[in-house]
Amino acid sequence: MTPGSSSSGDLSGFSMTELFRIDADNQLTTLSEGLLALGSGVDASSVLEELMRAAHSIKGAARIVNVDAAVGIAHVMEDVFVSAQKNPGARFPQSRIDLMLKGTDLLRSVIFDTEPKPTAAEIAEFVRKCGLPADAEESSAPAPTPKPEPAKQELAAQEPQAAEASRSETQTRSVRIGSDNLDRLVSLAGENRITLNRANRFNKEAEEIATVQRSLLISLRGFAETFAGSPQAAEHLEDIRRKIAAAEDLAEQLRLGLDEYSFQISQLGNRLYTEALSCRMRPFADCVLSLKRLVRDLSRSLGKPCRLEVRGENTEVDRDILERLESTLTHLIRNALDHGIEPSHIRDAVGKDPQATITISAAHVSGRLVIRLSDDGRGIDPEYIRKEIVARGLISRVAASTLTFAEVMEFLFLPGFSMSNKVTEISGRGVGLDAVRSTAKALRGTIRVHSTLGAGTTFELSTPISQALARCLLVDIAGTPCALPLARIEGVANIPEEETHYTEGRQHCDWNGQRIGLINAAQVLEFEENQPLTSPLSVVIMSEAGKQFGVVVANFLGEEELLLQPLDSELGKIRDLAATSLMADGSPVLVLDDEDFLLSIRTLAGEGRLRVSKTDKHEDSDVAKHVLVVDDSLTVRELERKLLTERGYEVTTAVDGMDGLSTLREGKFDMVITDVDMPRMDGIELVEKIRANPHFRDLPVMIVSYKDRQEDRERGLEAGADYYLAKSSFHSDELARMVEQFIGPAYQS
Structure with a gap:
């Protein structure tokens, strides 16, 4: 239920308790706002009148629905406000404001049956304190128990409520509607808007048909006038002219009618959509009152x-x-x-x-x-x-x-x-x-x-602004329409490929004076790319924690406000995907989860698996150089693979010399890095077999080994290795530097 005035309209679906709570919620808000205003030093006279009326209304309504605890609390609060009104100009002390706020909390608890529920002793203590003079609230003297009022006063208690109802005739009325029903209403309104967009498309097609029709009629007129020279054709020509004129009028009427229909139904659909959405919306002020109370209480406590x-x-x-x-x-x-x-x-x-x-x-x-x-x-x-x-x-x-x-x-x-x-x-x-x-x-x-x-x-x-809506940038990723929420997007750019650069195998570009890395969206989402990207690259500039980077997509499709359709719960959480939706033309679109998407990018970057965004203008020289790493230690293999992959090289690994030789024969490699001590075939034998094969005679080979003695180095170089590097002392920069020295950078730019 929504709090609000319920003085008119169909209230048959509400119980008396529900009506009481709707009214009480408004009156409790008046009490809280008024008491907080008193604490800020406003003129007390006008505020006390509103406070007295609110307490009186709650008392009378609570008596009707037999909420006796609320009757007693509201009654003593009303007495406090009436007593203060009898002393105009007197200060309403902070201790009294605190006590009345306590009473407001007690009323809310007993009326809405919230936890923790106040005990009878707590209510009695509150009533006792309200009966004390303002300067003697801490006294232990018990307050007199309020006497029941005569039945005549019970009837009079309803008069302020009637006046309040009269004043609120023009206010918004409350209705009861389930949240699920409301969500379905918004969803249907969104679908209706999409249907209207389709109608607009059909209207355009009708206009195109009318244009073609007019062209055909003009051709027919010319054909008829060509044979107008004979007397026998005159009558037929006049008949054709009349039909042409009638067809032109009909086509124009059709066009005008479709325009008018399209405009009216579009206006109606947009109004339905706006009104349905507004049902979900509430003013920010609805959560402000409790925050004012929090600041007041906490600041005093501290x-x-x-x-x-x-x-x-x-x-x-x-x-x-x-x-x-x-x-x-x-x-x-x-x-x-x-x-x-x-x-x-x-x-x-x-x-x-x-x-x-x-x-x-x-x-x-x-x-x-x-x-x-x-x-x-x-x-x-x-x-x-x-x-x-x-x-x-x-x-x-x-x-x-x-x-x-x-x-x-x-x-x-x-x-x-x-x-x-x-x-x-x-x-x-x-x-x-x-x-x-x-x-x-x-x-x-x-x-x-x-x-x-x-x-x-x-x-x-x-x-x-709404959980049901999201303003998104529509993009094409490997032929699939996708939507990126605007929250993380700093801008978009078309970057010519020749303005991109490569550093340690990472592609980047300059944007607004900053160098930003480029990431292929298709790789992040694991979409199969059916065709290469085109230059200039379509780049979405995104940001996270102050850092910016560019997400490369196939094309920009525009910006649109989408009605989100949550994924079926049976599917579970699908990585990188938040929801689905329909574009204005009715086409389905995947709405990406930007948090998941950023996490996937960080994972790829951490593993050194981000690849270059290639276009159809890429030369063969831009294909990554391929390195074969042969080592029986999983740790060493992964370390060397990561070091080289981070610099853009493509890396394949093998577990020993025999596996390495077999892998070398099956692929195309630019360099081999091998250990010495390995099972089945050690590194020295592998180097000798590589040099014995005429296809691999000029292939650069580097030995990386823990054996660092001079004789070990000589043995490796005599076998045909081009370089011998000790594992115990090499650094990542040294390994990468030697690889680049032999075969050049991963990409030629």
């Missing part, structure tokens, strides 16, 4: 005066996203108050307002929902974090010194990573920011940190 400023309260947010945003923003507020904001005496000493400010803003930016939470506290010291991650053994001191600010901030989101030295009720257990990151990922969003030391910190959360 002794750090703080106010919350909210911007963009009317920004529309998908209901599913809004439900998860509240806990996420709660984590960030706790983090800001506990870690970011300084005590008031420190703020005063450095010239800051002793009362800190936390600002939350919500807005739609480039088709996405962007939530920013900022504080004006001490900011984040990246050098302190560097020391912490080194001290915890997460990274070496040398590596830490090379991290950018964005990379340093990434450590804040690690599970178990906390900047607090002690565990409290608020923080110190290393949970919070990792939960924020997890929520952002689950919402197909991102979280970023911006901070200035001494000035404050901003967390920026970006998600799709």
